[in-house]
Amino acid sequence: MNIQWYPGHMAKARRMLAESVKLVDVIIEMVDARAPASTRNPDFDDLFRTRPRVVVLNKADLADPAATRAWLAFYRRQGLDAISFSAGAGKGVKEAVSLVERAARPVVQRMKEKGVNKTVRAMIVGIPNVGKSTFINRLRGSAAAKAGNRPGVTRGKQWIVVDTYLEFLDTPGMLWPKLEDQAAAERLAFLGSIRGEIMDNERLSMRLLETLRDEAPDGAKARLKIEMEKEKSGEELLLEACRRRGWILSGARPDTERGAALILDEFRAGRMGRITLERAPTEKEDGNGDQAGD
Template sequence: TKAQRMIEENIGLVDAVCELLDARIPRASCNPDIDRLAAGKPRLVILNRCDLADPAVTKLWSAAFRDQGLAVLETDARSGKGINGFVPAVRALLADKLADYERKGQSGRGLKIMVLGIPNVGKSTFINKVAGRKAAAAGDKPGVTRGRQWINIDRGLDMLDTPGILWPKFDSQEVGEMLAVTNAIKSDVLDRETLAANFMLRLRELYPEALESRYGIKPTGDENGFELLELAAKRRGFLVSRGEYDIERMANTLLDEYHSGKLGRLSLERPE
């Protein structure tokens, strides 16, 4: 893709790579080409939107990434949580390079980093918070950031923003569904009722208490996703006609309420 070509053309200009992931779905929101694209550069993983994720699970992910030799920072770009730790984390990541510059009498030499992420992972908002101004184009639609721009975020530290990159084919239907549920891709590319039904099954597995507290249903483990949607629609009083409930409305309600955080802080993946 054009975005990947741009990254490949500019990777030699930077000292490190910063990859933004959605803390709720770190595996699904990681571009599978990142290892190749990063070309062996030191990497800092940003687990963004941590305020929407299960904090205990986020800690597990942080530990898992550190076990892989990666630096990790937990942030919520919208609220600014964790943002102040970014510059120190980059300088710690590149401490050896800074020490080398010092030995060579180049202590004033700056550092350059590249920030990567799939569309709609909060990259532009993150950059704006780090830079303290509206430095990157941001929007509600996936893939709104375009073109190349260098942004000064601290004395002697510049960041290269890149367009959001997303692989052309998902590894699995499950990955596509998690990206749709978290709004990384448009959910209308999938059937929303099927998406919501499968999401119900994931919630039953990971957070059955959320289904009970929000929708008043206690899954037995025998229901399929559509039956769970119907139970929730019944509890909400989403009646179409006598004895028939509005599954479509319930599907949209479920997805909207998860996206807005009304179901609580829920992480949809666990480290292996």
């Protein structure tokens, strides 16, 4: 399927981020642990070159733990400090704070030598709905940043005091204007990071079912009460799920519209299991491994 969206406000968001870099000491790049490659904005490498950057793989509670470990190892091989986090559950707050402090240490040290106790300012960036505001609220221990389960909740940037010497700049989620990789766009849509109104839920759910059929059939099979055989198309899987789950209209017609919406909801909420849609490159593939044994 061809996913299109309107990048007008994204260009504005990019300008705002470029301006805000000057105000902060550290950049926290938040990605979705279920698709750490597609949810990472390729523009950011260039945009944030001048600041220390750390990566938070959020929604780790919804991702496959082994895949998350492989992604963390991958980032660390790239020289990026990275942690996994579940902002929803709020575990690992201490580790997250020390991640930010570690990144800010050089600037804090420089200021200390001048006799100044520096307040560390961190900006959090990432695609819509990845959990940026929830993360800040967790670190702060109370809800100061508005959060919600749809993309586009945070509208403008907002400073939030997390601690005496730590302030966070919350920013609106940002997608890249030209997401040419349609497979990546599709994974963003599966995760709910692209607004629902610009795509067809029924087709999206069929593509999701095909992906699950090939990559992680067990959870969907149990949840939807259907066999995820290779020879079944996405349409057949959707129709079967409607019948088995009782999403039926008058005249025994499958209610594919409702079924599609519910399947997407259930997948996004993790009810089909902890599924990671992208595999981390191995040491061999990213060229940072020990080549001696080859």
